[in-house]
Amino acid sequence: MTSTHSGSSAEDGPKASNMRSLSRALEVFAELQRAERPQRLSDLARTCGMSLPTTLRILRVLQDFGMVSQTDKSYRIGPAVLPAARSFLENDPLVVSARPVLQQVASQTGLTASLYTRLGFERILVARVDGEAPLRYDLPLGKRLPLTRGAAGKILIATASADELQQVVTAAIAAGHEDSSFTPEVLRSRLPEPGADYAYSADERATGVLSVAIAVQNRLGRPSESISLTSPVEAASEATLKAGVPELRRAAGRLSELLEGSVY
Amino acid sequence: MTSTHSGSSAEDGPKASNMRSLSRALEVFAELQRAERPQRLSDLARTCGMSLPTTLRILRVLQDFGMVSQTDKSYRIGPAVLPAARSFLENDPLVVSARPVLQQVASQTGLTASLYTRLGFERILVARVDGEAPLRYDLPLGKRLPLTRGAAGKILIATASADELQQVVTAAIAAGHEDSSFTPEVLRSRLPEPGADYAYSADERATGVLSVAIAVQNRLGRPSESISLTSPVEAASEATLKAGVPELRRAAGRLSELLEGSVY
DNA sequence: CGATCTATTTCATAGAATGAAACTATATTG
DNA sequence: CAATATAGTTTCATTCTATGAAATAGATCG
Numbered sequence: 001m002t003s004t005h006s007g008s009s010a011e012d013g014p015k016a017s018n019m020r021s022l023s024r025a026l027e028v029f030a031e032l033q034r035a036e037r038p039q040r041l042s043d044l045a046r047t048c049g050m051s052l053p054t055t056l057r058i059l060r061v062l063q064d065f066g067m068v069s070q071t072d073k074s075y076r077i078g079p080a081v082l083p084a085a086r087s088f089l090e091n092d093p094l095v096v097s098a099r100p101v102l103q104q105v106a107s108q109t110g111l112t113a114s115l116y117t118r119l120g121f122e123r124i125l126v127a128r129v130d131g132e133a134p135l136r137y138d139l140p141l142g143k144r145l146p147l148t149r150g151a152a153g154k155i156l157i158a159t160a161s162a163d164e165l166q167q168v169v170t171a172a173i174a175a176g177h178e179d180s181s182f183t184p185e186v187l188r189s190r191l192p193e194p195g196a197d198y199a200y201s202a203d204e205r206a207t208g209v210l211s212v213a214i215a216v217q218n219r220l221g222r223p224s225e226s227i228s229l230t231s232p233v234e235a236a237s238e239a240t241l242k243a244g245v246p247e248l249r250r251a252a253g254r255l256s257e258l259l260e261g262s263v264y
Numbered sequence: 265m266t267s268t269h270s271g272s273s274a275e276d277g278p279k280a281s282n283m284r285s286l287s288r289a290l291e292v293f294a295e296l297q298r299a300e301r302p303q304r305l306s307d308l309a310r311t312c313g314m315s316l317p318t319t320l321r322i323l324r325v326l327q328d329f330g331m332v333s334q335t336d337k338s339y340r341i342g343p344a345v346l347p348a349a350r351s352f353l354e355n356d357p358l359v360v361s362a363r364p365v366l367q368q369v370a371s372q373t374g375l376t377a378s379l380y381t382r383l384g385f386e387r388i389l390v391a392r393v394d395g396e397a398p399l400r401y402d403l404p405l406g407k408r409l410p411l412t413r414g415a416a417g418k419i420l421i422a423t424a425s426a427d428e429l430q431q432v433v434t435a436a437i438a439a440g441h442e443d444s445s446f447t448p449e450v451l452r453s454r455l456p457e458p459g460a461d462y463a464y465s466a467d468e469r470a471t472g473v474l475s476v477a478i479a480v481q482n483r484l485g486r487p488s489e490s491i492s493l494t495s496p497v498e499a500a501s502e503a504t505l506k507a508g509v510p511e512l513r514r515a516a517g518r519l520s521e522l523l524e525g526s527v528y
Numbered sequence: 529c530g531a532t533c534t535a536t537t538t539c540a541t542a543g544a545a546t547g548a549a550a551c552t553a554t555a556t557t558g
Numbered sequence: 559c560a561a562t563a564t565a566g567t568t569t570c571a572t573t574c575t576a577t578g579a580a581a582t583a584g585a586t587c588g
Contacts, residue, residue, distance in 0.1 A: 052567085285575085
């Protein structure tokens with residue numbers, strides 16, 4: 001690393017360079033999330049590729065702010081993330097305005113309506129309104145899901161270039177969403193036909209689950225949000241879901257407008 | 265600022281000094297949460313007392329990691345906080361082990377059982393199991409609440425020194441939890457008698473709400489967690505709540521043990 | 529269209545962040 | 559239980575990053 005001038009390689013997480021200490025701190029923070037259990041200082045230092053003293057100093061500051069907790073010698077994500085998440089859910093303009101829109105689609109179609117945001121090479125569930133046949137008992141708000149599986153993931157990369165697709169594939173394997181035999185060709189075969197504005201999936205990310213999804217257009221750049229209709233296979237057919245597409249399209253349109261308008 | 269050597273004053277958020285850029289970044293992040301609406305660069309710079317370029321650079325890095333989102337010229341908390349919060353709720357040893365304990369207290373007493381963590385000079389709701397008479401429709405997980413009001417807050421500062429109490433008072437006024445006429449004397453009058461291991465409150469933080477709370481002991485240092493039993497006044501009396509104290513005491517004991525044992 | 533505010537880039541400098549090494553504490557093992 | 563290995567913490571000199579002033583570009587408003 002640090003070979004060329006500015007970081008634009010496909011590896012070291014988000015951009016390297018620029019505010020090194022801050023980037024490294026966020027790296028540590030991200031690592032604590034990935035590792036789904038308390039971590040020791042030396043583990044973190046090794047995994048993140050930085051020296052012990054540096055890692056220790058970072059952890060101490062994060063701890064001062066409650067972003068990290070420590071018990072004995074092990075560190076974990078701290079309680080300060082909860083108010084942050086709450087703030088996001090209550091104040092983010094998109095999330096807030098999406099709720100009634102999802103509500104309406106859900107009641108119109110009887111299906112579960114969800115909003116996803118792209119984050120790096122994954123997507124995150126940020127809002128959901130259940131339909132008549134709920135999908136699960138625990139609401140997986142904030143769950144990291146693949147871009148490569150499920151309608152709501154695929155529609156986000158439907159217009160990606162070959163180069164981007166390759167990155168997506170690499171990242172999906174690294175994140176454990178796909179096994180090492182996964183290739184851009186396999187991915188392409190799942191993506192919607194060039195003309196289509198929606199994606200469909202069945203038994204793709206989770207067995208027994210069907211879904212359709214549409215991207216939310218933001219005035220410029222690749223789409224980074226999508227909304228979907230989902231149902232357990234027992235409660236709907238491919239036809240049922242696809243019948244919901246026009247309604248979904250309308251919802252996506254409304255959301256796009258809200259994004260333009262209430263930009264504030 | 266920067267007058268004396270090392271920061272231990274009661275103002276500039278958590279400790280100053282040490283990893284300046286990281287501390288400042290977290291300051292910006294915290295400010296974005298406080299301000300419950302998108303913020304412009306110049307606002308943030310002014311509020312946090314740092315230069316425009318610095319603030320901009322911080323925001324860019326935070327944005328790279330999804331901790332901050334930008335639309336046009338305004339910044340807000342980003343979607344990356346959701347996976348973080350999820351990780352906390354699913355993996356934090358205390359939260360995880362508290363759930364069944366709260367569950368049991370709630371079903372034993374029929375009251376709502378909650379777990380709070382102290383964060384700075386506030387407390388945060390981290391887990392809750394509803395009783396027979398739920399308190400609200402929205403679950404205020406992650407909500408910032410005062411230490412100065414409500415049983416679960418007061419018990420966390422019941423053993424604090426005069427000095428600490430003064431800090432608590434100052435912070436509570438600053439956070440808008442109390443008005444400027446608030447004093448340590450007023451606070452003292454609310455706190456439990458020296459001997460008591462539990463706190464009681466009625467109509468204190470919210471009207472029509474009664475509660476009792478007990479601190480969760482961690483082997484050393486001030487307590488930073490508490491559990492409470494709460495009920496709307498229509499569904500319980502002071503006597504009902506206080507009858508739950510032994511059960512609550514047992515629950516707190518079990519949690520303490522878990523903290524010692526499964527430290528990992 | 530000029531004036532005022534805000535955002536962004538550039539750049540030289542101060543000082544913060546860094547890791548090697550020394551040191552301490554804690555765990556492991558014979 | 560001693561001896562040894564491993565993990566955590568502090569210190570400190572050096573380097574390079576973070577910083578803000580100033581210049582530039584862009585937006586907003588009268």
